[in-house]
Amino acid sequence: MGAKSAQLKRPKVIRVVGLQVIVAIVVSVLCWGFxxxxxxxxxLLGGLVCAMPNLYFAWKAFSYQGAQAAREIVRSFYKAEAVKFGLTAVLFALVFALVRPLNPISFFLTYAVVQAMHWLAPMVLKR
Known part of the structure; x- marks a missing residue:
């Protein structure tokens, strides 16, 4: 086995974040129409408050790869998750402090739908 065949492919988590952004835009357009x-x-803000921290997590958590970098991988996951949590809290606070008027039902429902894309992404992105 060559060195090339021993390397694992990096996960395509960016596709999940892309799907989240698309869903946020579609829900926003539907809200505008109806x-x-x-x-x-x-x-749209609800979807972005969910997708933006996930984009950061995907970027930072998968910056290392390989068995030799096991400690760095674990450390990057913990750090990325902590920053993602903090970023989510800050974005929530900014939206509720700065955006007037705001429809909280649309905001939270879209946040929940976009968050659910983590569970549905394997079925949607299977192709």
Whole structure:
């Protein structure tokens, strides 16, 4: 076995984040069509508050690879998750402090739908 065949492929987690952004945009457009512009930008903000920290996590957590970097991999996962949690809290606080008017129902429902993409992504991205 050559060195090339022994290396693992990096996970394509960026696809999950891309799917989350697409879902946030689709839900926002649906809110705009069926409700109003406040619901639309509230939905978009809810989706982005979910997707942006996940993008950071995907970028940082998978920066190391290989058995020799096992400690760095574990450390990067813990650090990326901690920063992701903090970033999520900051984004929530910024939205609720700065955005007026805000439709909280659209915001939270879109956040939940975009978060659910983690569970549905393997089925959607299987192709």
């Amino acid at each position: 409700l109003d512009s406040v619901a639309a930008y509230s939905a």
